[in-house]
Amino acid sequence: MFVKLRRTRPEPEPAVTLTKQTPATAPVRGTAAKGRPTPKRRDADPRRRGPVAPPPTTRREAYKRMKADGSDKRTAVRESARRGEDSALPTRDRGxxxxxxxxxxxxxxxxxxxxxxxxxxxxxxxxxxxxxxxNYLVLSWTVFFLLVIADSISLGVRISRTVKARFPDEAKSRGTTFYGIQRSTMIRRWRFPKPAVGPNDRI
Structure with missing residues (x-):
């Protein structure tokens, strides 16, 4: 008994339809994937903003530019010191x-x-x-000098007590009382750093 084997015909592949992108769906040139415009190079790097000064052409011009930059830095440091910032103050005024x-x-x-x-x-x-x-001038100078001595002693006692109460470890630091007395001899407007508190304020 013979059995006929039939060949199975391969199924036809589905036709591929090509669709053209309409102008509405086609990506716009120069636009990012999220719909935002591609930033320019000068906008992407904020360090490049602003005009760049041309390099100096002569040694004299380079010296003037270096001197101007140094003057600006010194002015900024001086203003910071006047405000009482520790990073800009001399060593004797820090802390x-x-x-x-x-x-x-x-x-x-x-x-x-x-x-x-x-x-x-x-x-x-x-x-x-x-x-x-x-004679009156000599007498008045003597009285004034005695008042200065008495006022300085009172100020020194107050400085010692306050520092000892708030900073026990720094109570015996040298020069603290003399530092305050020396500052008290200056006119308030000329004190450096400038006063951060007003008269009769609580500290």
Whole structure:
């Protein structure tokens, strides 16, 4: 008995239809995948913004430019120091202890702050051709000098007590009291760094 084997015909492949992209669906040139415009190179790198100064052509021009840059940096450092920033202050003015001493001095009205104006008046009094006037000047200078000494002693005691109470480890640091007394002899407007507190403020 013979069995006929039939060949199975291969199924026809589905026809592939090509569709053209319409202008509405075609990607726009220069547009990113998310629908945003591709940023330009100068906008992608913020460091390149602004005009770039041309290089100096002569040694004199390079020196002037270097001098101007140094002057700007010194001005910025000076302003930071006047505001009392530790990073810009000299070594003798840095630290929380010295800041506390400055605040103690700046919150009180010191007799010693009148030392410079009084000294100018005292020197000017020597040109007055009068013996009585000069005697009064000497007497007033002696009284003023005694008041400065008493005020400085009072300020030194207050500085020592306050620093000892708030910074026990720094209570015996050298020069703290003298630093405050020296600052008190300056006119308030000329103090450096400039006062961060007002008179009679609590610290």
């Amino acid at each position: 929380p202890v010295r800041r506390l001493v400055r605040d103690i001095v700046d919150t009180r009205r010191s007799v010693a702050s009148l030392f410079l104006p009084f000294a100018v008046l005292f020197l000017a009094g020597y040109f007055i051709p009068s013996g009585n006037a000069q």
